[in-house]
Amino acid sequence: MIERLCIIGTGLIGGSLARALRAADYCREVVGCSRNPEHLQQAVELGVIDRYETDPARAVEGADMVLVAVPLGAMEPVFRMLRGHLPAGAAITDVGSAKASVIEAARRGFGELPAAFVPGHPIAGTEQSGVAASFPELFRDRRVILTPVEQTSAEATARVRAMWEAAGAVVDEMDPAHHDTVLAATSHLPHVLAFALVDSLTRLGESDEIFRYAAGGFRDFTRIASSDPVMWRDICLANGDAILQMIDRFSGDLQQLADAVRQHDGETLQTVFASAKQTRDRYVDKHT
Amino acid sequence: MIERLCIIGTGLIGGSLARALRAADYCREVVGCSRNPEHLQQAVELGVIDRYETDPARAVEGADMVLVAVPLGAMEPVFRMLRGHLPAGAAITDVGSAKASVIEAARRGFGELPAAFVPGHPIAGTEQSGVAASFPELFRDRRVILTPVEQTSAEATARVRAMWEAAGAVVDEMDPAHHDTVLAATSHLPHVLAFALVDSLTRLGESDEIFRYAAGGFRDFTRIASSDPVMWRDICLANGDAILQMIDRFSGDLQQLADAVRQHDGETLQTVFASAKQTRDRYVDKHT
Numbered sequence: 273m274i275e276r277l278c279i280i281g282t283g284l285i286g287g288s289l290a291r292a293l294r295a296a297d298y299c300r301e302v303v304g305c306s307r308n309p310e311h312l313q314q315a316v317e318l319g320v321i322d323r324y325e326t327d328p329a330r331a332v333e334g335a336d337m338v339l340v341a342v343p344l345g346a347m348e349p350v351f352r353m354l355r356g357h358l359p360a361g362a363a364i365t366d367v368g369s370a371k372a373s374v375i376e377a378a379r380r381g382f383g384e385l386p387a388a389f390v391p392g393h394p395i396a397g398t399e400q401s402g403v404a405a406s407f408p409e410l411f412r413d414r415r416v417i418l419t420p421v422e423q424t425s426a427e428a429t430a431r432v433r434a435m436w437e438a439a440g441a442v443v444d445e446m447d448p449a450h451h452d453t454v455l456a457a458t459s460h461l462p463h464v465l466a467f468a469l470v471d472s473l474t475r476l477g478e479s480d481e482i483f484r485y486a487a488g489g490f491r492d493f494t495r496i497a498s499s500d501p502v503m504w505r506d507i508c509l510a511n512g513d514a515i516l517q518m519i520d521r522f523s524g525d526l527q528q529l530a531d532a533v534r535q536h537d538g539e540t541l542q543t544v545f546a547s548a549k550q551t552r553d554r555y556v557d558k559h560t
Numbered sequence: 561m562i563e564r565l566c567i568i569g570t571g572l573i574g575g576s577l578a579r580a581l582r583a584a585d586y587c588r589e590v591v592g593c594s595r596n597p598e599h600l601q602q603a604v605e606l607g608v609i610d611r612y613e614t615d616p617a618r619a620v621e622g623a624d625m626v627l628v629a630v631p632l633g634a635m636e637p638v639f640r641m642l643r644g645h646l647p648a649g650a651a652i653t654d655v656g657s658a659k660a661s662v663i664e665a666a667r668r669g670f671g672e673l674p675a676a677f678v679p680g681h682p683i684a685g686t687e688q689s690g691v692a693a694s695f696p697e698l699f700r701d702r703r704v705i706l707t708p709v710e711q712t713s714a715e716a717t718a719r720v721r722a723m724w725e726a727a728g729a730v731v732d733e734m735d736p737a738h739h740d741t742v743l744a745a746t747s748h749l750p751h752v753l754a755f756a757l758v759d760s761l762t763r764l765g766e767s768d769e770i771f772r773y774a775a776g777g778f779r780d781f782t783r784i785a786s787s788d789p790v791m792w793r794d795i796c797l798a799n800g801d802a803i804l805q806m807i808d809r810f811s812g813d814l815q816q817l818a819d820a821v822r823q824h825d826g827e828t829l830q831t832v833f834a835s836a837k838q839t840r841d842r843y844v845d846k847h848t
Contacts, residue, residue, distance in 0.1 A: 345826075395773050395775045396775060396776075397775065397776075397777070398776070399777070414775070415772070415773055417773070454769065454770055454773050455773065457761050457764060457770050458761070458770055458771070458773050458774040458775070458778050459773075459774075459775060459777065459778065461757070462757060462777065462778055462781045462782075463777070464814070464817060465753055465757065465781075465814070466781060466836075467817070467832060467833050467836040467837075468810065468813050468814045468817050468832075468836075469749070469750060469753065469810060470836035470837075470839050470840050471813055471817075471832050471835060471836045471839075472806075472809055472810045472813040472814075473745050473746070473839075474835060474836065474839045475809075475813070476745060476809075480843065481742065482742055482745050482746055483746070483839075483843035484703070484843075485683050485703055485705070485742050485743065485746050485747075486746040486747075486843075487683045487684060487685065487702070487746070487747065488684075488685075488686070489685070489687070489747065489750065489751070489783065489784040489787075490746050490747065490750055492780040492781070492783050492784065493750045493753075493754060493780070493781055493783070493784055494750075494840050495777065495780045495781070495840075496777040496780065496781055497836045497837060497840045498837050498840050498841055499777075499833075499837070500837075501830050501833035501834040501836075501837055502830060504829070504833050505826050505829040505830040505833060506826075508820075508821045508826075508829050509821075509824055509826055509829070512821045512822070512824070515821055516818060516821055516822060518760075519814065519817075519818045519821075520818075521760055521763075521764075522756065522757060522760045523811060523814065523815070523818075525756050525759055525760040525763070526752070526753070526756045526760075526807065526811065527811070529752060529755070529756050529759075529807075530804060530807045530808075530811075532796075533796045533797075533800045533803055533804055533807075534800070534804060536797055536800070538633075538793050538794075538796075538797055541792070541793040541796050541797070542789050542790060542793040544755060544756075544759050545755050545787075545789035545792050545793060546789040547759060547762060548754075548755040548756075548758035548759045548762065548785045548789075549755075549758075549785060549786050549787070549788075549789055551758050551759075551761075551762045551771075552758045552782050552783075552785045552786050553786055555768065555771035555772075555774075
């Protein structure tokens with residue numbers, strides 16, 4: 273049970289967690305914090321938060337749980353503003369899509385890594401953003417990865433885990449670097465490919481006609497290209513090494529397919545396509 | 561109105577057209593044809609066709625409309641079996657995803673391009689295949705592209721157009737090469753990328769763990785990797801030149817993005833992502 277939850281960054285993720293914890297009666301009070309008073313006012317009107325502050329140091333006063341749900345590029349400045357202001361006994365966690373960079377941001381922002389800080393990442397979201405898109409079921413049966421490090425207190429980790437479980441999520445723990453590799457593969461690379469594809473087609477010069485003949489498969493394939501550009505810029509900057517490795521691997525595999533097309537090598541094409549279909553049917557339908 | 565429709569290849573596309581034309585009362589009798597009697601029996605039991613033949617030459621007897629809905633690789637053999645057997649006055653069309661290759665297959669199979677042959681391509685489908693997956697609304701408000709050539713009779717083109725319109729589709733006409741370029745961009749390249757991505761991740765060696773953390777975006781992005789491997793092998797072989805051009809363009813654009821990641825060039829990343837989001841939001845929601 274959380275007495276006072278402070279959510280810094282009241283967008284889709286922060287707003288959905290607040291809604292989920294309220295629905296589960298797991299949280300007595302929610303204090304929102306953002307640079308944008310209009311967003312905060314909207315969050316109050318939607319019943320997502322009870323009240324708000326625009327200064328993170330004031331927002332966390334009296335909180336026993338702090339969720340930092342700001343873009344990756346804003347993590348370090350937020351941590352710096354919180355330095356010396358975290359209430360004793362509060363646990364603090366984040367929702368950043370790259371963990372090594374957030375841990376480094378926390379180390380720099382706080383001066384040293386607080387024991388109360390539990391790096392975390394809910395594997396959930398939509399291509400929407402903003403508190404108006406938030407909904408309490410966003411995390412239901414979704415995975416949340418926590419990446420506690422040596423300095424992290426086990427008690428803080430347990431409280432953050434309990435919070436996500438109250439929101440309906442399944443919580444795993446993982447090494448930060450491993451998290452960053454896994455997410456580069458399953459999320460960051462696909463987003464880069466979707467953005468790159470739409471960009472590539474846009475530059476064909478007849479994109480209006482091109483998109484007229486796009487069918488349902490294309491709509492599904494490119495849905496993630498409607499994601500927030502700033503968030504994805506930050507992810508690419510924060511998890512660049514792992515993403516570059518995945519792009520390199522993928523580019524090599526794509527060139528092998530291109531070679532098979534060039535050489536009219538139907539056997540290789542069918543083998544690769546069949547293997548991909550088998551994997552996709554087996555794993556994705558099982559896990560999502 | 562069609563008196564006797566002969567559908568060679570009674571799968572998702574052929575079956576859905578039969579269902580749509582029956583629902584629209586546009587067709588008195590449907591004769592199915594396939595190499596597989598079990599599929600044909602299933603199509604009869606589902607009420608999709610009235611009766612069937614396994615020999616294309618016999619199946620088209622007395623038909624006034626012939627739809628060839630077989631994989632691209634089977635087009636030329638089917639056309640060869642139909643040589644000399646097309647009833648006078650019958651129009652014949654196909655549903656192949658690449659048009660230049662089908663036109664060449666018809667030229668070779670029939671000896672010369674029949675005036676009654678109207679190359680066509682309905683831009684519709686799902687990742688499913690087979691007659692059991694067919695449904696009458698598959699073509700509703702979807703585009704069908706016809707690519708008549710110099711030899712094609714205007715009367716046959718008009719009848720094929722009327723058939724697709726009766727099934728609820730919007731019919732456009734286009735040069736075959738232009739069709740192949742547009743489809744390479746909007747359909748063939750995305751499918752190759754989806755297959756390549758899933759294949760690439762499978763080869764990471766920890767794919768079970770990797771896919772456990774795949775979220776909804778990944779599921780959408782890779783749905784088309786569940787498509788029929790043989791069909792896509794054939795498309796890659798039939799439209800190889802246009803697909804290779806698109807892969808080359810895409811690979812270049814992807815490398816530019818990778819360079820931006822490598823150089824921590826957040827401005828370029830954000831610009832490309834924002835442009836892609838804008839295009840995707842604008843065109844795709846408008847057209848699909």
